[in-house]
Amino acid sequence: MDPFEVRIRFTQHLQHLNASVTSANKAAQYALKYRDMDEDLHNCILEQLERNSMNNRANIMYFIEHLCDMAARENHQDYVRMMQRDILRVVDAVAPEDGSGAANVKVVRKVLQGLQQKTFLLAQTVAEIEECLKERDTLPDAIGLSSPLQQDVEMGGTKDGKGDRKTNGFQRLDKKQIEQRIEEDRERHKRLRENIWAVQHGTGGDDAEFEKLWEETSDLGEDDFTLYEEEAQERKECAQEWREEYAAKHKE
Amino acid sequence: MAPAATAPSEPVPVQGPHPSYIQVAKPHLFHQQIQGQLVAIGTNPTREDGFRLQGVQWINDVRIALQLPVRTFSTAVNYYHKFRLVHKDSEYLYQDAAAAALLTACKIEDTLKKSREILCAAHNLRVSASEHLSPDDSAFEGPSKIVIGLERLMLEASGFDFRVRYPHKHLIKLAKHAGIEKDVAKLAYNIMLDLYRTFAPLKQTCAAMSFACIEVATLILEKQQDAIYGPASPSYQKWCTTRAEVMETMLDILDLYTHFQKSSIVGPSHDIQKFIQLKIKLNQEMVDGGSFTRYTEEHEAPKTNGLKSNIKTPKTPITPASPSDTRINGASPATLSPRSSGSSRRGIGARGQDGTVRFMLDAEKAKEEKEIVAEYFKVEYEDYEVEVEEPIRHERPPHSQRNGRDDRFHNKRLRR
Numbered sequence: 001m002d003p004f005e006v007r008i009r010f011t012q013h014l015q016h017l018n019a020s021v022t023s024a025n026k027a028a029q030y031a032l033k034y035r036d037m038d039e040d041l042h043n044c045i046l047e048q049l050e051r052n053s054m055n056n057r058a059n060i061m062y063f064i065e066h067l068c069d070m071a072a073r074e075n076h077q078d079y080v081r082m083m084q085r086d087i088l089r090v091v092d093a094v095a096p097e098d099g100s101g102a103a104n105v106k107v108v109r110k111v112l113q114g115l116q117q118k119t120f121l122l123a124q125t126v127a128e129i130e131e132c133l134k135e136r137d138t139l140p141d142a143i144g145l146s147s148p149l150q151q152d153v154e155m156g157g158t159k160d161g162k163g164d165r166k167t168n169g170f171q172r173l174d175k176k177q178i179e180q181r182i183e184e185d186r187e188r189h190k191r192l193r194e195n196i197w198a199v200q201h202g203t204g205g206d207d208a209e210f211e212k213l214w215e216e217t218s219d220l221g222e223d224d225f226t227l228y229e230e231e232a233q234e235r236k237e238c239a240q241e242w243r244e245e246y247a248a249k250h251k252e
Numbered sequence: 253m254a255p256a257a258t259a260p261s262e263p264v265p266v267q268g269p270h271p272s273y274i275q276v277a278k279p280h281l282f283h284q285q286i287q288g289q290l291v292a293i294g295t296n297p298t299r300e301d302g303f304r305l306q307g308v309q310w311i312n313d314v315r316i317a318l319q320l321p322v323r324t325f326s327t328a329v330n331y332y333h334k335f336r337l338v339h340k341d342s343e344y345l346y347q348d349a350a351a352a353a354l355l356t357a358c359k360i361e362d363t364l365k366k367s368r369e370i371l372c373a374a375h376n377l378r379v380s381a382s383e384h385l386s387p388d389d390s391a392f393e394g395p396s397k398i399v400i401g402l403e404r405l406m407l408e409a410s411g412f413d414f415r416v417r418y419p420h421k422h423l424i425k426l427a428k429h430a431g432i433e434k435d436v437a438k439l440a441y442n443i444m445l446d447l448y449r450t451f452a453p454l455k456q457t458c459a460a461m462s463f464a465c466i467e468v469a470t471l472i473l474e475k476q477q478d479a480i481y482g483p484a485s486p487s488y489q490k491w492c493t494t495r496a497e498v499m500e501t502m503l504d505i506l507d508l509y510t511h512f513q514k515s516s517i518v519g520p521s522h523d524i525q526k527f528i529q530l531k532i533k534l535n536q537e538m539v540d541g542g543s544f545t546r547y548t549e550e551h552e553a554p555k556t557n558g559l560k561s562n563i564k565t566p567k568t569p570i571t572p573a574s575p576s577d578t579r580i581n582g583a584s585p586a587t588l589s590p591r592s593s594g595s596s597r598r599g600i601g602a603r604g605q606d607g608t609v610r611f612m613l614d615a616e617k618a619k620e621e622k623e624i625v626a627e628y629f630k631v632e633y634e635d636y637e638v639e640v641e642e643p644i645r646h647e648r649p650p651h652s653q654r655n656g657r658d659d660r661f662h663n664k665r666l667r668r
Contacts, residue, residue, distance in 0.1 A: 070386075073384060073386060075382065194364060195319075197320075197321050197361075197362070197363045198319035198320075198321075199319050199320070199321045199322075200319065201316045201319065207438070209321065209322055210437075210438050210441045210442075213322070213420060213421065213424050213441070214424055214434065214437065214438075217421055217424040217425055217428070218425075219425070219428065219429075220425050220426075220428075220429050224422070224425060225490065225491075225492075227458075228422075228457065228458070228459045228491050228492045228493075229492050231417070231457040231458060231459070231492070232457055232459070232492035232493065234279050234280065235279075235280045235456075235457055237615060237616075238278055238279060238280040238281070238282075238615075239280075239282065239548075239549045241276075241278070241615055242281075242282055242284075242285055242549060242551075243549070243551065246284075246551045247551075
């Protein structure tokens with residue numbers, strides 16, 4: 001395929017990302033299919049990150065985790081390396097310094113944690129980025145999704161609103177976008193719950209899980225004894241059944 | 253004329269629909285029952301041990317790779333064991349059965365994993381990182397179908413019984429209640445994991461297993477023994493268990509450690525002599541106590557032919573070689589109870605001809621229903637007195653006229 005066309009298609013993939021895993025996987029698969037153009041496609045990602053709506057940037061952020069995952073699995077480390085190199089730029093685009101992407105700060109944190117867990121990023125890098133992020137989600141003049149507070153700021157006609165628009169190259173969110181974001185967050189949360197039970201197992205057996213159970217298991221209660229009683233009753237009935245069955249067999 | 257007269261008096265066999273089989277789910281099975289079942293389906297004891305240990309190991313490895321919690325593990329193993337009690341090991345691969353058990357358990361425990369993800373995790377465990385595949389690889393297409401097919405058999409083998417037990421939780425509750433120190437509890441927790449390599453989870457209640465695991469842990473570490481067994485310990489009675497049950501479970505786990513030390517979690521880190529010592533000690537207690545046997549709910553057969561309990565350990569010299577051995581003994585359920593093994597073992601084929609199999613949880617209800625149904629299906633042999641002399645006389649006259657005199661003459665002669 002023509003390199004230009006690959007670029008266009010990939011850009012489309014990125015623009016149409018949503019909260020589903022399928023869309024992220026599709027885009028990641030595409031990126032790996034044309035891995036010989038990895039640098040170009042990586043630039044595409046950065047470009048789209050700086051151009052699109054805050055919602056889309058969040059989606060692209062999640063996509064990055066998928067991409068790194070898949071690249072590592074397919075043993076194509078270049079994507080991972082480039083992402084390591086440009087992670088600051090990515091973070092700056094998804095959760096800009098001016099606070100316009102305050103709602104994305106959580107997204108960034110989550111993805112960074114994921115990347116660190118999968119050893120795509122060093123703990124030190126993540127800690128450093130975390131330092132910068134701290135201030136970004138609390139700025140009161142934040143435009144975008146964070147809080148209704150900016151509404152007043154806007155109405156007051158302060159310069160902040162205009163300034164943001166300029167520095168960010170990004171328009172105010174309309175209602176539709178906000179609803180879309182709520183929907184997408186809900187979807188992501190739903191997926192998170194699919195894995196909420198996951199237990200990290202240490203290399204040396206089940207220690208982590210034991211620790212967790214030891215900490216979390218509640219004390220003995222009345223209902224526990226009811227349960228033991230019921231279970232014992234059940235066992236007794238089974239024993240009775242078995243005795244009858246056995247006796248019946250040996251009669252013949 | 254004659255047939256018309258006799259026809260109504262002849263008993264006509266009623267041929268109604270088959271009274272479908274009822275398979276009652278059994279939340280607990282006992283040692284003798286398990287062994288009987290295994291022999292009935294023609295399992296070789298050595299192979300049985302091997303597949304049981306390997307299968308449980310497989311489930312544990314894969315569930316750790318998939319970050320599945322311990323409750324999914326216990327449920328999966330429970331299904332695996334139950335499946336293996338009705339299906340002969342030559343009919344399936346143990347890996348497939350283990351995967352199907354894990355898949356079923358994932359659904360029941362709401363820790364969803366797709367069959368492909370399970371197979372992929374198992375594959376990736378076996379090979380080096382460079383050969384790792386992703387779950388959507390076409391290599392998992394066929395195996396995935398097999399596993400999904402087996403899943404149904406898993407549910408059938410368990411009798412659609414979704415009652416699950418979480419002994420690990422109760423182990424920790426008991427440990428905390430008894431004031432067990434954390435290191436002992438941790439060992440007990442791992443012993444509980446090992447216990448799932450035996451059939452004990454099918455046999456015992458959570459309470460009995462918890463007591464047994466903690467006690468074995470205290471014995472191994474030689475500390476806090478009084479906290480779990482003795483006058484100061486939590487009372488068995490309150491936990492609705494007995495010393496006999498706890499003892500059986502402890503010996504089950506020690507059997508595992510002495511015979512298959514390597515294929516367990518706790519085994520390799522302790523000296524085998526220690527396990528043997530503990531076993532001797534417990535056996536001594538059993539002999540001294542006198543009131544209980546090695547296995548609970550075991551019944552003495554009227555005719556014993558020397559075939560005793562230790563079928564499961566391959567080291568015993570007396571092992572039942574073929575199912576026919578036990579049939580002489582009368583202990584084969586296959587020949588006697590169609591619902592326990594015959595029906596589900598033969599798969600759908602034979603069952604389809606015989607009638608439907610229905611699954612029930614409530615044993616009491618099933619029994620009631622069976623009694624009611626049996627009345628209708630009882631083939632009654634009533635003795636009808638058929639007057640056969642009558643028609644013969646009608647037909648006879650011309651005949652008897654001819655030979656009548658001779659007969660009479662003959663009779664007279666005889667009488668005289």
